[in-house]
Amino acid sequence: MAIKFRGVDFLEFDALISDEERLVRDTTRKFIEDNLIPIIEECNRAGRFPRELVKPMADLGFFGASLKGYGCAGMSNVEYGLMTQELERGDSGVRSFVSVQSALVMYPIYAFGSEQQKQQWLPAMQKGEKLGCFGLTEPDFGSNPSGMRTRARRAGKEYVLNGEKMWITSGSIADVAVIWAKNEEEDDKIRGFLVETNRPGFRAEDIHGKWSLRASVTSSLSLQDVHIPESNLLPDSDGLKSPLMCLNQARYGIAWGVVGAAMACYDCALQYSLFRKQFRDQPIASHQLVQEKLAWMITEITKAQLLVLQVGRLKDKEKAGHQHISMAKRNNVWMALECARLSRDILGANGVADEYPIFRHMANLESVKTYEGTHDIHTLIIGQSVTGIDAI
């Protein structure tokens, strides 16, 4: 029994967005409905990234959508957010791919790169001809990237990179990796380097056995004496704050994206509860405990929409602080995961089957809770912001 997504708008959210913003959302929604929904369960089962969608997504302008110039669409932050909401309504893995390509690879090239680097990479990445990955996390350093061991050493007009990166989205399908490494000639300051993935000494191996984001590629990277020209250094990258700026972009997209995942689960559970009958031939939606779950979900989704819209409006005025984005990421991922669990419950045994999208979203959201700063790390960022005391 296929259930078609109908969108979720309890509190006239649509009245808060412009015609143009709505068109971005509706266009993305339609694209995902037509192109991703029919294949996503198969991809998830097989652990396959739907590479065939890269070109169509590029044609619509999904990559680097909020950047200006270089063929990019120049979307506002709210438009960009509505796009990621609809992508993730389809699947968090596909949204992750777009986030990495856009916020974690194109954005640092755009923000920290030389004009020559921008010309070389941005138009090709916008068109989906070149794919990228972002290598920050290491086997021994996740929440605490400042401890990273990857190093860059100067050798004449080149840098030589050595190190291991872990849990890298799109690692093995990328043409270029943004590698964050300690630069020896600058007293171990963290800098960003563009590493073409076909350079000798660079290896990417996929991580298998994931129960989450199965439609997205996750790899570990190994760099052994990888030589790159000095012009591959991102000239304006400047310490750990540079990758954190990238993460801020991506976290913002996640805070919208997960609203989409929550909507998918809630809408499916709502429709299911109206036709599934148990006890006295009544729809389970008529039972108080089921209504409580639905009421909880629609309330939390509505709050999450308003929260992230306000962060987006602030971001469009360049007034959003990292603590605001942390609040949106932390709250919205948590609420989405809770919605997925409650929706799963409402579907009873059907909730564990991949005939319905809920379990997939639920498993995906476990990764989303961890990456881009774990839930608890964002708790401490907010705590630091209100107390002025760093507890991390």
Next chain:
Amino acid sequence: MKILVCMKQVPQKDAPLKLNESSAWIREDVSYEVNEPDAYALEEALRQKEKHSGEVVVITAGPARSRQVLREALAKGADRAIHLEDPGFVGLDAVNTARAFAAAIKDEKFDLIFTGLQSDDYGYAQTGVILAELLGWPHATIIMQIEKSDSGIRVKRELEAGYFQFVDMPLPAVLTIQSGINKLRYATLIGIKQAKNKPQRKVPLAEVQPALGSNMQKIERLYIPQKTKNTEFLEGSPGEVAKKLAEKLRNEVRVL
């Protein structure tokens, strides 16, 4: 080729509808979308322009909310838009809608005007045909395919029971377009950004009012069909049962 596409905003296909107070139409608080055959008409116009160059202009008559239709068309590639903007356009019948369009475009010179075959809400299938009559142009309906020819165009019409008709027509002409004849494109994000800067002309009701008359068609009452269920067992030998069944299907249910 300069092509005008008439597009209408209609309630979304699967939106739950509620009757309004007068029970003559539906309540306004539903979601709206582009009338489906009009989306195909726009797509066909954009394809013709890509082949033969020219201009695609979109026109709609409706309240402020129907701007959505024009914006989407501009984002998909239409060059400019004309909005007959007034809540009063909602209740017009096909004749008056066609009159309003004819009045609004009196200073323009189009080679082709496309409408959808019919609208998903009223379902008149009349607006395009009447517009042709008002302009004194030839028209053809239920169009599946359009090719440019030496003397004008050659179009393929859908007839019943799998038959088609090919018609050679001179230009200018009005064509009403069938759904499903091409593959709809998506608006691109860049297209959505660019749409903002494309020319849009607003035509107030007063400007076309002199051309309008009173409606010749009126909806008296709208109601939701009552579901009824009636089970009857036919008895006898398989042959007799089949005969009785065929009779009922022919005379009572009238589906044969």
